[in-house]
Amino acid sequence: MTQLRQNLATKEWVIIATERARRPDDFIHSGHGPAHDVPELDAHCPFCPGNEEDELEALRLPETGPWEVRIVRNLYPAVAPEGMLVRDFAGVAREMSGIGYHEILVESRLHNETLALMTPAAVTSVFRALVERGREIAQDRRIEMIVIFKNHGHSAGASLLHPHTQIVALPIVPNDVRVRADEARRYYDQQGQCVFCDVLGHELASQTRIVCETDHFVALVPYAAAGPFNTWIMPRRHTASFFGITEVELEDLGGIVQTMLRKLYEGLYNPDYNFVVRTAPTRDGGVDYLHWYITLVPRLAQAAGFELGSGIFINVTLPEACAEFLRKTGVVDGL
Numbered sequence: 001m002t003q004l005r006q007n008l009a010t011k012e013w014v015i016i017a018t019e020r021a022r023r024p025d026d027f028i029h030s031g032h033g034p035a036h037d038v039p040e041l042d043a044h045c046p047f048c049p050g051n052e053e054d055e056l057e058a059l060r061l062p063e064t065g066p067w068e069v070r071i072v073r074n075l076y077p078a079v080a081p082e083g084m085l086v087r088d089f090a091g092v093a094r095e096m097s098g099i100g101y102h103e104i105l106v107e108s109r110l111h112n113e114t115l116a117l118m119t120p121a122a123v124t125s126v127f128r129a130l131v132e133r134g135r136e137i138a139q140d141r142r143i144e145m146i147v148i149f150k151n152h153g154h155s156a157g158a159s160l161l162h163p164h165t166q167i168v169a170l171p172i173v174p175n176d177v178r179v180r181a182d183e184a185r186r187y188y189d190q191q192g193q194c195v196f197c198d199v200l201g202h203e204l205a206s207q208t209r210i211v212c213e214t215d216h217f218v219a220l221v222p223y224a225a226a227g228p229f230n231t232w233i234m235p236r237r238h239t240a241s242f243f244g245i246t247e248v249e250l251e252d253l254g255g256i257v258q259t260m261l262r263k264l265y266e267g268l269y270n271p272d273y274n275f276v277v278r279t280a281p282t283r284d285g286g287v288d289y290l291h292w293y294i295t296l297v298p299r300l301a302q303a304a305g306f307e308l309g310s311g312i313f314i315n316v317t318l319p320e321a322c323a324e325f326l327r328k329t330g331v332v333d334g335l
């Protein structure tokens with residue numbers, strides 16, 4: 001018999017299809033393997049050294065000398081900061097001007113680099129730049145939500161090969177974010193506790209879905225994971241906003257993100273994946289009921305009509321088995 005599982009924090013349901021269950025080992029060769037035929041430098045790539053367009057640059061680290069990471073404005077942005085924020089609601093025509101920020105973080109000088117193979121310190125630089133830029137953008141009072149995400153590989157939506165992460169800052173709180181926040185607030189009202197702190201407490205007590213731990217973070221496969229190897233990387237300290245991260249936590253975060261990506265790279269042979277930093281809306285950075293985390297989603301299954309019609313995913317792997325597979329995948333932490 002299959003099993004329906006509900007995520008305590010988001011209240012989303014998933015079907016764990018144990019009857020058509022696939023063992024984690026079935027996914028070993030799901031990825032594309034190392035990028036052998038990609039050069040270190042591509043003369044036509046806008047993100048490669050030598051092709052920098054300084055007028056698009058928003059931030060670089062370090063500030064002097066050769067850059068390690070850069071944030072640049074997207075040439076074809078979904079939203080842009082110039083202009084007035086105008087709302088116009090008339091019947092079905094509910095409109096706002098496309099005010100916001102759409103920027104690209106270039107993760108490395110090397111065209112063929114990938115986060116999974118970078119050093120923990122280099123991955124920390126990526127997150128440091130995201131935090132610094134996010135704090136700057138949040139000063140713009142028009143901005144309500146900052147979405148940080150990465151598309152790695154074609155089936156994760158990446159169109160450019162050079163390793164990069166994206167920032168989209170919006171003048172609204174997206175409905176999906178609002179629904180999750182409402183659920184978390186409801187739980188807080190009933191239990192007097194942050195639901196994410198409670199999830200973390202339960203998972204640490206059971207240990208069955210924990211993949212790895214550091215001083216400040218825990219990586220786990222959620223009880224109601226929507227798909228194979230979906231992972232949450234959660235800070236132990238209750239913080240609603242990613243932009244409230246401390247320096248010690250930042251240094252630790254680079255290590256655990258790199259470890260998790262390396263486990264996927266080695267265990268599943270460099271699969272396509274997305275990650276998203278789930279953080280509080282900019283005006284809710286200090287609330288007790290939200291808790292930021294990173295969700296990591298390897299693109300191993302295709303959503304289809306059922307998911308579209310129900311919002312429910314069918315996961316063909318057991319979260320506990322995925323966690324065990326990732327725990328055993330040979331990565332020396334902090335390498």
Ligand SMILES: [Zn+2]
Binds near residue numbers: 041045162
């Ligand atoms: Zn490049």
Ligand SMILES: [Zn+2]
Binds near residue numbers: 194195196237238291
């Ligand atoms: Zn919490």
